[in-house]
Amino acid sequence: MSILESQEGGNAPSPRSFAIAHQRPKSSFVGCSRITDYEVLGKLGEGTFGEVHRARSKKTGALVALKKIIMHNEKDGFPITALREIKLLKLLSHKNILRLEDMAVEHPARSTDKRKRPIMYMVTPYMDHDLSGLLDNPSVHFTVPQIKCYMLQLLEGLKYLHANHILHRDMKAANLLINNKGILQIADFGLARHYDGEVPKPGKGGGEGRRDYTSLVVTRWYRPPELLLHLKRYTTAIDMWGVGCVFGEMLVGKPILAGESDGHQLEIIFELCGSPTDENMPGWRSLPGAEAIHPRPRPETISQRFGSHGPVAVSLLRELLKLDWRSRINAIDALQHPYFRTAPYPAQPGELPSFEESHELDRRKFHDRRAALPPAPKGGTVGRGPHDGSNAGFGGGGGDGFGSRNGVNGGRYPRNSRDPPPADGRVPAWHRDRGLPPRPPPPIDYPLDHPDGYRDRGGRPPRGGGGGRQDVDTYIPSYDRDAPRRRRDDRDDRRHDWDRPRRPDFDERARASRTRSRSRSPIVRDRERDRDRDRDRDRDMYRR
Amino acid sequence: MSHMTNPLATPEQLFQRRSFGALPLELQDAIFFAAQCLTQAAGILLQLPQSITAQANVLLARYWLVEPLMAHEFSDVSAAAMYLTAKLSASPRSPRDVCNVYAYLVSPASTFFHPLHQPLAAAAAENNPPKYCLSESQYQSFHARLLAIEARVFYALSFNTHVALPHPLAVTYLQALDFLNMPKETIAKRALAYLNAAVLSPQMLYCTSQPNALAVAAIYNAARDVGAKMPECEWWEVFDVDREELGFLVVGMRSIEGWGRKIRGEEEPIKGWKGKGMLTRRMVQEELRRRGIEEVGEEGDDVEADMARRLDERMAELEGGS
Numbered sequence: 001m002s003i004l005e006s007q008e009g010g011n012a013p014s015p016r017s018f019a020i021a022h023q024r025p026k027s028s029f030v031g032c033s034r035i036t037d038y039e040v041l042g043k044l045g046e047g048t049f050g051e052v053h054r055a056r057s058k059k060t061g062a063l064v065a066l067k068k069i070i071m072h073n074e075k076d077g078f079p080i081t082a083l084r085e086i087k088l089l090k091l092l093s094h095k096n097i098l099r100l101e102d103m104a105v106e107h108p109a110r111s112t113d114k115r116k117r118p119i120m121y122m123v124t125p126y127m128d129h130d131l132s133g134l135l136d137n138p139s140v141h142f143t144v145p146q147i148k149c150y151m152l153q154l155l156e157g158l159k160y161l162h163a164n165h166i167l168h169r170d171m172k173a174a175n176l177l178i179n180n181k182g183i184l185q186i187a188d189f190g191l192a193r194h195y196d197g198e199v200p201k202p203g204k205g206g207g208e209g210r211r212d213y214t215s216l217v218v219t220r221w222y223r224p225p226e227l228l229l230h231l232k233r234y235t236t237a238i239d240m241w242g243v244g245c246v247f248g249e250m251l252v253g254k255p256i257l258a259g260e261s262d263g264h265q266l267e268i269i270f271e272l273c274g275s276p277t278d279e280n281m282p283g284w285r286s287l288p289g290a291e292a293i294h295p296r297p298r299p300e301t302i303s304q305r306f307g308s309h310g311p312v313a314v315s316l317l318r319e320l321l322k323l324d325w326r327s328r329i330n331a332i333d334a335l336q337h338p339y340f341r342t343a344p345y346p347a348q349p350g351e352l353p354s355f356e357e358s359h360e361l362d363r364r365k366f367h368d369r370r371a372a373l374p375p376a377p378k379g380g381t382v383g384r385g386p387h388d389g390s391n392a393g394f395g396g397g398g399g400d401g402f403g404s405r406n407g408v409n410g411g412r413y414p415r416n417s418r419d420p421p422p423a424d425g426r427v428p429a430w431h432r433d434r435g436l437p438p439r440p441p442p443p444i445d446y447p448l449d450h451p452d453g454y455r456d457r458g459g460r461p462p463r464g465g466g467g468g469r470q471d472v473d474t475y476i477p478s479y480d481r482d483a484p485r486r487r488r489d490d491r492d493d494r495r496h497d498w499d500r501p502r503r504p505d506f507d508e509r510a511r512a513s514r515t516r517s518r519s520r521s522p523i524v525r526d527r528e529r530d531r532d533r534d535r536d537r538d539r540d541m542y543r544r
Numbered sequence: 545m546s547h548m549t550n551p552l553a554t555p556e557q558l559f560q561r562r563s564f565g566a567l568p569l570e571l572q573d574a575i576f577f578a579a580q581c582l583t584q585a586a587g588i589l590l591q592l593p594q595s596i597t598a599q600a601n602v603l604l605a606r607y608w609l610v611e612p613l614m615a616h617e618f619s620d621v622s623a624a625a626m627y628l629t630a631k632l633s634a635s636p637r638s639p640r641d642v643c644n645v646y647a648y649l650v651s652p653a654s655t656f657f658h659p660l661h662q663p664l665a666a667a668a669a670e671n672n673p674p675k676y677c678l679s680e681s682q683y684q685s686f687h688a689r690l691l692a693i694e695a696r697v698f699y700a701l702s703f704n705t706h707v708a709l710p711h712p713l714a715v716t717y718l719q720a721l722d723f724l725n726m727p728k729e730t731i732a733k734r735a736l737a738y739l740n741a742a743v744l745s746p747q748m749l750y751c752t753s754q755p756n757a758l759a760v761a762a763i764y765n766a767a768r769d770v771g772a773k774m775p776e777c778e779w780w781e782v783f784d785v786d787r788e789e790l791g792f793l794v795v796g797m798r799s800i801e802g803w804g805r806k807i808r809g810e811e812e813p814i815k816g817w818k819g820k821g822m823l824t825r826r827m828v829q830e831e832l833r834r835r836g837i838e839e840v841g842e843e844g845d846d847v848e849a850d851m852a853r854r855l856d857e858r859m860a861e862l863e864g865g866s
Contacts, residue, residue: 032702076639077691078698080631086703087632091547103703118699 035106035121038066054126063126066104068119085189086122088166096157098124098177098187127177127185131246134178135253147250148346150176152335153184154243159331161186162236165195169217171242173249182349191217197235200330206237208326218242220265221255225273225281226325228266229289237325240334244320251309251317266293273323274300281323312339550602550708553751557609567613568837570813571828573746575613577807578657578823579604580744582649583622585656589645590637592630594740599707600629601743602750603697609751610700616693617825619650620686624693632705643678643686650822651676657808657821710739710755714762717783721763724772734766735759738797745800753793760785761793795858 038055044065045052053066069082089100102123131150134140142150154176161168169191177185197210212232218224224241226234248256257272259265270276275295276284284290302321303314316339319329329337340346561572580601587597604625623646630637649656653675678686698705714735718724723731739762742749749758760780767774780790807813814831817823 032699075687076631077628077694080636083628083632083698083703083705087705090704091706105699118695120698 032103032105032120033123035066035104035119038064038104038123040066053121055123057123064101064123065126066121066123068121071119081190082120082122084193088189088192089122092161092164092166094157094160095183096153096185097160098127098185100124124187125179127179127187129178130174130187131176131178131184131250132172132174135173135249142250142253143347144344145347146352147247148340148344149182149349149352150178150184150250151243151247152340152346153349154186154246155331155335157184157186158239158243159200159335161192162195162239162331163199165199166192167195167213167236168192168239168242170219170222171239171246172219172222173246173255176246182347182352184349195236200236200332202330202332202336205327205330205333206235206240206325209233209235220262221245221258223265224325225266225269225276225284225323226287228262228269229284229287231287231325235325236330237328240320240328240330241325243331243334244317247317247320248306251306251313256305263293266295269323270295270298272301272305273321274298276323282326284323312337312342315339547706548708548713548756549754550706550750551606551704552754553606553609553748558748558752561609567828567832568835570807571831572613574807574813574817575618575823575828576605576608576746576748577744577804579618579622582619582646582656582822583626584743585649586622586626586642586645589649590626590630590641592626592633592635592637595709595711596629596633596635597626598709598711598740598743599633600625602707602709603629603701603705605748605751606704607697607700609748611696614825614828616689616696619646619822619824620689620693621697622646623686624690624697627690628694628697628705629707639687639690640683642690643683647678647682647686648676650824652821654821657823658819708755710758710762711736713755714739714759717759717763720782721775721779724767724774726767726770726772731763731766731770731772734769735762738762738765741800742793742797744804745796746803747796749793749796753789756783757785757789757793759783761790761797764790764794765797799858 037058039058041054041056041063043051044054051068053068055064055066056062057064069079071079086100086103089098093099100122104121104123106119106121108118135142158168158171166189168186168189170188171186175186175188177187179185193213198207200207209231210233213234215227215230215232215234218227218238222242222245224234224238227238245255245257257265257268259268274280275298276290278285300318302318303311306314306317316329316334316337319337320334322328567575583601583604584597587594587600600622604622607621607625623642627637627639627642630642648654652658715732718728718732718735739758742758742762753761760783764774764780766772778787780787808818814823814827815834816830817827820827
């Protein structure tokens with residue numbers, strides 16, 4: 001083996017040495033990092049896949065997000081969905097794709113711990129916002145150059161994915177992360193898979209599918225009509241429909257196709273794009289899901305609904321929201337669309353309006369800090385993020401609406417969880433004052449299952465004004481003790497946040513359980529989790 | 545995208561492997577070789593294509609760069625590598641299938657590493673199902689071990705489960721070289737045979753060289769075997785391989801056959817292995833006891849001398865061969 005070493009020493013500038021200089025870092029072969037390499041700053045969210053924590057790398061000082069991979073003691077070992085996501089992310093390298101920086105392992109504490117297996121975390125860069133949460137913020141208004149800038153980045157990322165034979169299959173605003181430098185990154189590859197068909201070519205739309213996949217993918221509001229009609233031989237065009245939905249969402253500030261069931265989703269799609277005919281959706285009648293439906297003839301209404309954003313925007317939206325998946329525009333062509341070549345021109349990521357952004361950032365950071373609160377001391381209440389407070393606020397008001405809203409389209413992080421879009425305006429009054437604590441903290445021994453979400457404040461150490469940052473930044477969850485961890489795990493009613501919406505089965509059962517998950521009873525929550533687990537397993541089957 | 549490259553072993557890892565524990569080098573090599581052969585055999589019985597089996601071989605080699613050989617039963621580690629590779633591929637295999645196949649392969653009923661000169665009729669008469677049919681509790685314990693080692697492997701590899709195999713590259717390179725004016729199958733088959741054999745090499749060629757170098761070396765060897773005329777110029781440079789690495793790989797690949805025969809033949813590294821099927825940890829432990837080695841050996845000094853000696857042997861072989 002000393003041959004190798006001698007080669008390392010005498011590097012002539014050869015193609016090989018170039019290759020060596022550009023190959024994967026050798027450090028990638030030394031096993032996973034330890035969780036102790038990261039200073040955990042607090043929880044960001046919780047989903048079916050696992051919790052998400054914010055943390056700081058002790059090596060580089062960079063802020064990262066730690067996504068915990070839940071092991072259900074499955075009989076098939078390490079979850080295949082997580083493996084696929086990890087493998088894909090490790091192969092990808094693009095500025096508009098969320099990077100998997102590391103895998104971190106947390107070994108269970110010695111004997112006292114019942115959990116025998118170590119816990120794995122995926123380490124990605126920390127991104128300040130997700131698009132869903134950003135759009136939801138009443139103080140953020142996207143300018144046209146800003147929308148164009150995000151769209152360009154989204155399309156660049158998608159072009160790269162599709163060129164590399166990858167279907168994302170969960171395109172939606174909540175999976176698009178944005179940092180304060182104006183960079184947008186596509187995240188959450190839990191449903192992604194290798195695409196067997198031909199990659200998109202300029203001017204050829206999505207092309208023809210080559211083989212069947214499961215049609216139980218994509219969050220409903222972003223699901224294209226061909227999937228709703230159970231086309232199995234689909235193409236990269238399914239992701240482009242999602243781009244169209246996100247585009248429209250950025251234009252109007254709320255999801256444009258918020259269907260309440262799969263049937264209703266089709267209804268409102270036809271309402272917007274016109275009913276399917278042999279011209280605008282050739283072959284739609286032969287799709288398995290088309291037998292039962294008889295849509296009444298309707299004209300397309302895109303220009304009516306989006307006309308105020310200009311004819312070029314309407315033109316791009318029309319291309320993205322084409323019913324015919326074969327001629328729906330692909331990412332390569334969309335990047336060349338006149339929309340990006342007409343004034344006002346797209347902004348550069350670095351020159352996005354800093355005033356609004358920084359304002360937004362401060363608010364976010366504040367929210368993060370509160371989200372990162374440690375669990376309350378023993379006997380006190382469980383520390384909950386303030387977002388729960390606001391959620392509970394409108395949960396009480398909206399009830400069912402909230403549950404269904406989040407069941408389908410929860411934000412990536414709980415702080416960003418969006419409200420049910422009211423029928424008329426996009427900023428409900430009760431939402432506006434979700435900033436600083438609008439109410440005095442309740443007493444310490446506030447009952448745990450009080451319907452009011454602000455109960456968490458009881459366990460929080462008092463702090464003045466905007467200060468109190470220290471108590472959070474130095475907080476390191478004690479991973480070694482079982483009790484506090486279980487407590488945090490119990491708070492299952494926040495599972496809607498991280499990636500629940502990726503579930504393919506958004507049936508009524510899921511919706512119903514989502515609504516019920518607002519229940520404050522821990523027992524119900526536990527049952528809830530079991531059911532989630534079952535559903536998780538079901539879902540894994542679909543992903544094959 | 546790093547589709548085309550593999551993470552390689554660092555010199556430290558290779559060195560550390562050579563000084564792991566008390567295991568003498570020839571024992572390590574025998575274990576490695578036996579486990580890789582077992583993985584190949586299991587791949588065939590599981591009806592997996594070589595593109596998946598070979599990946600399992602590479603992952604197994606990577607794993608043993610990081611974790612000591614004696615930590616788990618060798619066949620279990622092979623099974624875990626096979627299982628997780630298949631799981632990640634388009635043709636997953638159930639734990640039950642993997643269990644059945646490995647139970648058969650390590651049982652005396654299989655022909656794996658058993659002398660073939662045993663009359664086939666006798667072997668068939670002995671074909672006694674209970675010998676390789678596991679009870680439910682045996683299956684459960686195998687299953688538990690499988691998953692535990694699977695997690696170990698993922699952890700040790702830091703989830704770098706992607707393996708770039710040189711086989712497709714070799715075909716592409718051959719096309720670029722116009723198959724060196726030989727019948728396509730003849731030379732391509734020979735080149736792929738070299739690549740498949742290289743998987744078994746205890747030199748861990750797949751962990752020390754990138755796929756392009758392996759492909760070029762295999763083509764070079766195949767061309768020499770079938771008497772094809774290679775370009776006069778330094779054609780390997782076109783494929784980003786330099787002469788030194790090519791030389792090393794060519795010798796490495798050529799030496800596998802002779803080495804494999806030797807280790808299975810007269811010069812047994814382990815007494816009583818011959819005809820006993822898959823190498824087990826117990827056999828290795830007995831061998832260690834027989835040699836009077838108990839715990840971590842103090843042969844750290846010999847390692848380098850030994851490496852030098854082996855290197856010299858290889859060089860001599862190279863000169864002799866060319």
